[in-house]
Amino acid sequence: MNVSHPSVHPVEAPPPLVDDDGLRVTRLQMKVIQGMPGTIGGLLLRFCQFAYAIVSLVVMATTNDFPSVTAFCYLVAAVGLQSVWSLSLAILDIHALLVGRTLQNYRVVSLFSIGDGVTSTLTFAAACASAGITVLIGNDLGLCAQNHCKQFETATAMAFLSWFTALPSFLLNFWSLSSR
Amino acid sequence: MNVSHPSVHPVEAPPPLVDDDGLRVTRLQMKVIQGMPGTIGGLLLRFCQFAYAIVSLVVMATTNDFPSVTAFCYLVAAVGLQSVWSLSLAILDIHALLVGRTLQNYRVVSLFSIGDGVTSTLTFAAACASAGITVLIGNDLGLCAQNHCKQFETATAMAFLSWFTALPSFLLNFWSLSSR
Structure with missing residues (x-):
């Protein structure tokens, strides 16, 4: 369990990164507009x-x-x-x-x-x-x-x-x- | 000190709001562009x-x-x-x-x-x-x-x-x- 906890915390740390990625996903969605x-x-x-x-x-x-x-x-x-x-x-x-x-x-x-x-x-x-x-x-x-x-x-x-x-x-x- | 701590924490809570406000400030700065x-x-x-x-x-x-x-x-x-x-x-x-x-x-x-x-x-x-x-x-x-x-x-x-x-x-x- 001690091993799993530290592995959970680094997973919990990225959420701001995931948020940031979320922004990047919106930017990637910009590219999907046909005509660009x-x-x-x-x-x-x-x-x-x-x-x-x-x-x-x-x-x-x-x-x-x-x-x-x-x-x-x-x-x-x-x-x-x-x-x-x-x-x-x-x-x-x-x-x-x-x-x-x-x-x-x-x-x-x-x-x-x-x-x-x-x-x-x-x-x-x-x-x-x-x-x-x-x-x-x-x-x-x-x-x-x-x-x-x-x-x-x-x-x-x-x-x-x-x-x-x-x-x-x-x-x-x-x-x-x-x-x- | 116990009174000051809770008053410090609510001050620390707003940073995301301040961040959000920060975004609003950028939006307010959009209005400052002369010609709009x-x-x-x-x-x-x-x-x-x-x-x-x-x-x-x-x-x-x-x-x-x-x-x-x-x-x-x-x-x-x-x-x-x-x-x-x-x-x-x-x-x-x-x-x-x-x-x-x-x-x-x-x-x-x-x-x-x-x-x-x-x-x-x-x-x-x-x-x-x-x-x-x-x-x-x-x-x-x-x-x-x-x-x-x-x-x-x-x-x-x-x-x-x-x-x-x-x-x-x-x-x-x-x-x-x-x-x-």
Whole structure:
């Protein structure tokens, strides 16, 4: 019994540690939210961002008159940056999933959060500017006969979808950053 | 001494409560961040948002040809909404400062966060669309002689400034929401 008692007391000592572990378990549960870096949901979001951005880029770049409008050039640049960023993070997600790492380091999440914030804001700004001009050409001036309205609309819509799928990535990263 | 001992023990019991209080103190320190609702910084941000939005609205509305462009009409609507929202929250901030309340209720901060997110996104979208068209008229087509380029540029710049001052309000609310 004397042997069992000291073995019980060291077991009773850890409760604060177990409490601390309990906190760590909550932190581990943060990682379970699908859509964060290193999860299947996060990888899917990245692929959607990349796919929409690259379709937008290709559709806009195949029109021969896009360089004459500054906003359309800016759209090509912004979705180009978005596609490069999303592809890089998708590759990182695949690596994390294959190796079994979590990507929940504070610095890494800060970097992802800032990067997502910047690229999604640029994509959204480009999409809004293109939408303004597309509506001006199509509805206000009625010049769709001389312009590639369909392509402009498609590229703009794809850029909006790319932003729309980039938003959860940013908000989840920002949320996990601030809830530490 | 027997009297003092029991009085010492109840003092020793509270440490977990003091710890808990310690957590509450950190939560109180969250409120001290200037720029959150119910602070002088927050009130200043609201006034800047309101002032820039109302200047943008007035400058755009005084041009006689803005209704012919959808994006400019949208800008007027968006900065109108932004000015109403910012003015309402400024009044709420003044009330909170005068009465000495904190406005750090979870539901209130959620509401502010969603409202700030929606209004600032709409203002940013309108500013980007107007910027796209202003650059198209001024730089790409060179039609400034027939259009009110100066007014369009001023209204767009003011809308961007209004968004820029709305962003800290949204991020601080979102941050305080997630760090609970």
